[in-house]
Amino acid sequence: MTPEIFFQTIVNGLFTGGIYALVSIGLTMIYGVMVIVNFAHGEFLMLGIYTAFWAFTLFGMDPYLTAPLAMVLIGGLGALMQRGLVHRVLDAHPLNMIVLLVGVSTLMIGLAQFFFSAEPRSIHVSYETAVLSALGLRFSIPRLVAFVSSMFLAGSLYLFLQYTRVGKAIRAVSQSREAAQLMGINVNAMYMLTFAIGTGVTAVAGTLLAPNYRMIPTMGSAYSVIAFVIVVLGTMGNFVGAFVGGLIIGVVETFAGFYLGGDVKIIASMFIFILILLFKPSGLFGRKRT
Amino acid sequence: MSSKKSTQTTQEIAKQASGTLYQKIVHFLFGSWESTQLTFSFLLVILMAVFPFFTKSPYWLGIVVLSAVYAYIGISWNIVSGLTGQLLIAHIIFIALGGYTTIVLLNTYSVSPWIGLLVGGVVAALAGVVIAFITLRYGLKMDYFALFTIALLVALRTLFLKWDYVGGAVGMWVRLKNPSFIKMVFNDKAPYLYIALLLLVIGIIIQYLIYRSKTGKFFIAIREDEDAAAALGVNTPWYKTLSVVIGAAMAGIGGGFYMMYVTFIDPTGVFNLGMNVEIVMAGPIIGGLGSLLGPILGALVNKPIAELVRGYLSEGTSGISLIVYGSFLVTSIMFMPRGLAGLLHNLYQKLSKPVSER
Numbered sequence: 001m002t003p004e005i006f007f008q009t010i011v012n013g014l015f016t017g018g019i020y021a022l023v024s025i026g027l028t029m030i031y032g033v034m035v036i037v038n039f040a041h042g043e044f045l046m047l048g049i050y051t052a053f054w055a056f057t058l059f060g061m062d063p064y065l066t067a068p069l070a071m072v073l074i075g076g077l078g079a080l081m082q083r084g085l086v087h088r089v090l091d092a093h094p095l096n097m098i099v100l101l102v103g104v105s106t107l108m109i110g111l112a113q114f115f116f117s118a119e120p121r122s123i124h125v126s127y128e129t130a131v132l133s134a135l136g137l138r139f140s141i142p143r144l145v146a147f148v149s150s151m152f153l154a155g156s157l158y159l160f161l162q163y164t165r166v167g168k169a170i171r172a173v174s175q176s177r178e179a180a181q182l183m184g185i186n187v188n189a190m191y192m193l194t195f196a197i198g199t200g201v202t203a204v205a206g207t208l209l210a211p212n213y214r215m216i217p218t219m220g221s222a223y224s225v226i227a228f229v230i231v232v233l234g235t236m237g238n239f240v241g242a243f244v245g246g247l248i249i250g251v252v253e254t255f256a257g258f259y260l261g262g263d264v265k266i267i268a269s270m271f272i273f274i275l276i277l278l279f280k281p282s283g284l285f286g287r288k289r290t
Numbered sequence: 291m292s293s294k295k296s297t298q299t300t301q302e303i304a305k306q307a308s309g310t311l312y313q314k315i316v317h318f319l320f321g322s323w324e325s326t327q328l329t330f331s332f333l334l335v336i337l338m339a340v341f342p343f344f345t346k347s348p349y350w351l352g353i354v355v356l357s358a359v360y361a362y363i364g365i366s367w368n369i370v371s372g373l374t375g376q377l378l379i380a381h382i383i384f385i386a387l388g389g390y391t392t393i394v395l396l397n398t399y400s401v402s403p404w405i406g407l408l409v410g411g412v413v414a415a416l417a418g419v420v421i422a423f424i425t426l427r428y429g430l431k432m433d434y435f436a437l438f439t440i441a442l443l444v445a446l447r448t449l450f451l452k453w454d455y456v457g458g459a460v461g462m463w464v465r466l467k468n469p470s471f472i473k474m475v476f477n478d479k480a481p482y483l484y485i486a487l488l489l490l491v492i493g494i495i496i497q498y499l500i501y502r503s504k505t506g507k508f509f510i511a512i513r514e515d516e517d518a519a520a521a522l523g524v525n526t527p528w529y530k531t532l533s534v535v536i537g538a539a540m541a542g543i544g545g546g547f548y549m550m551y552v553t554f555i556d557p558t559g560v561f562n563l564g565m566n567v568e569i570v571m572a573g574p575i576i577g578g579l580g581s582l583l584g585p586i587l588g589a590l591v592n593k594p595i596a597e598l599v600r601g602y603l604s605e606g607t608s609g610i611s612l613i614v615y616g617s618f619l620v621t622s623i624m625f626m627p628r629g630l631a632g633l634l635h636n637l638y639q640k641l642s643k644p645v646s647e648r
Contacts, residue, residue, distance in 0.1 A: 092627065110611070118608040225444050264451075274438070
C-alpha cells in the first residue's frame with residue numbers, strides 16, 4: 001500500500017465514518033436518556049433516504065435540500081413512536097421493549113417494501129460523480145458534502161446539548177429521571193424530544209447518502225448493526241464516544257474493504273464488536289464496567 | 291393430575307375418588323391451568339393431524355406443515371426467552387446451524403437426514419454452549435446479550451457467504467430425485483406433516499416436563515429476578531446455560547427438518563432478522579411468551595393469517611408478511627403482553643371457580 005492509497009483510504013474511511021457517526025449519535029442519545037436500544041434505528045435512516053428519493057422524484061428537490069424536511073418529518077414520526085408505543089412499555093420486562101422495537105422495525109421494512117417496492121432505487125443528480133482533486137487525493141463531491149454536513153450537524157447538536165437550557169434538561173434527564181423531574185423538568189417531553197432528535201439526525205444521514213446510492217427497504221438493518229457496534233465501542237450513551245467511534249469504524253471498515261474485499265468488510269466491525277463486548281463492555285469512554 | 295395433590299385434604303381426595311368417570315376425566319384434562327394448556331396443545335396437534343383427510347391441496351397442507359414447524363421452533367425459543375427470560379434474540383442462528391449440518395451431511399457424505407437432524411441438534415447445542423459460556427464468562431446482560439447474538443448472526447452470515455464448503459452465497463439444495471423415506475424426501479406433503487407433528491409432540495412434552503420440574507421452577511425464578519434466585523441458592527449460570535442448550539438443540543433439530551422441507555438453504559435467507567421474526571418470535575409473542583400453549587397457538591394463528599393476507603392482498607407485491615408479523619408483535623406487546631394464552635388463562639380462571647365448588 002503506497003502512502004497515496006493509504007491516505008486516500010483514510011479519507012474514504014472518514015467520509016463513511018461521518019455518516020456512521022451521525023447515525024450512532026442518534027442511537028446513543030436515545031440510549032443515554034431512556035436506556036433503550038432502538039432496534040428500529042436503521043429503518044429511520046431508510047425512511048430518510050426514501051424521503052430524499054420521493055422529494056427528488058415528485059418535486060425535483062435536490063437531496064441535500066430535503067435534509068431539514070426529513071429531520072422534521074421522520075423526527076416527528078420518531079416522537080410519535082415514542083409517545084404512542086415506546087413510552088407505554090418503559091417499565092415492563094426489557095424483552096417486551098426489544099420485541100416491540102423489532103416489531104416496529106419489521107413493520108417499517110414491510111410497509112416500505114409494500115409502498116415503495118422492494119426493487120433498488122436511486123437518484124441521479126448532475127454532481128453524483130464529481131470529484132475534487134487536492135493534495136494528490138481525490139474527494140468525491142457528494143461524499144465530501146455529506147461528511148461536512150454531518151460534522152456540522154453533529155457539532156451543532158453537541159453545542160445544543162452543552163449550552164442551551166433544553167439541551168441541559170435532556171442531559172439532566174439522562175443523569176437521573178427522578179432528580180430531573182423534581183427540578184421541574186418535563187421528563188416526558190424530553191423523552192419525546194430526544195427520540196425526535198435521535199431519529200431525525202438519522203434520517204438526515206439518510207438524505208446525505210441519497211445521491212448515487214442504491215436504496216432498498218432492507219438497507220436499514222446493516223446500519224443498525226453498525227451503529228450498535230459504534231455505540232458500544234464509544235460507550236453506550238456517550239455522545240463524543242459515538243462520534244469518535246463512528247469515525248474509527250468508518251476507517252477500519254474501509255481498510256478491511258481494501259484488504260478483504262467489500263462484501264466481507266463487516267467482519268472487521270463484528271470482530272471489534274465482539275472483542276469490545278468481551279473485554280471492555282463499557283467501551284472506550286466508559287469509566288467502570290457495566 | 292394436579293401437582294397440588296399432596297396439599298389437598300383427604301376429604302377432597304375421597305370426593306374425587308368417588309366422582310363419576312366423567313368428573314375424573316374432566317379433572318384430569320382440565321384440573322389445572324397447566325394440564326388445560328397441555329390438553330389444548332394436543333387438541334391442536336390432533337386438528338393438524340386430521341387435516342390431510344379433508345384436503346389434498348398442497349397449498350393448505352404446506353401452511354399446516356410450516357405452522358407445525360414454527361410451533362415446534364417457537365417452543366424451543368420459549369424455553370430460553372419465555373421461561374428463563376434470556377434476551378436471545380437471534381435464535382435463528384441455531385436453526386441455520388441445524389439446517390446446514392443436515393444438508394452438508396446429506397449432500398457431501400450421504401448421511402440420512404434422520405441422523406443428520408440429530409447431528410444438527412448436537413451442533414446447535416454446542417453453539418449454544420459456546421454462546422452461553424461467553425455470555426456468562428463476560429457478564430453480558432440484557433441489551434448487551436441481545437446485541438451480541440445479533441452481531442453473531444451478521445458475522446455468521448458473512449462467514450457462510452464466503453465458505454464454499456457449505457455452498458457459499460449460492461446455498462445448498464436437497465436433491466429431489468428418487469424420493470425415499472431414508473432420504474426424507476417425499477412427493478406428498480402429508481409425510482412431512484406427520485414428521486413435523488412428531489417433533490411438535492416431543493417438543494410439547496419436553497416443555498411440559500421442564501415446566502413441571504424443579505429445573506423449570508429455577509428457570510422461572512431466573513426470569514423473575516436473577517439476583518434473588520442466585521441469593522436463594524439457584525446455580526444461575528448452570529441453569530441459564532442449560533436453558534440455552536436445550537433451546538438450541540431443539541432449534542437445531544427443527545432447523546434440519548425445516549431445511550429438508552423447504553429443500554433450500556442460503557446464508558442471506560436464513561441468517562436474516564426478518565426471517566427470525568417470522569420463524570422464531572412472532573408465534574410465541576402473539577400466543578403468549580412463557581406459557582405452555584403460547585407457541586403452538588401463536589404459530590397456528592400467525593402463519594395461516596400471514597398466508598391469507600398475502601394471498602388476498604398482494605399479487606406480486608412484497609412486504610405483506612413482514613407487515614403482518616411486525617404488526618402482530620407490536621399489537622401483542624401493546625394490548626396483550628401475555629398473548630392469547632394470557633386471555634385464555636383469564637377465561638379459565640373465571641370458568642374454573644364453579645367447577646371447584648362442585
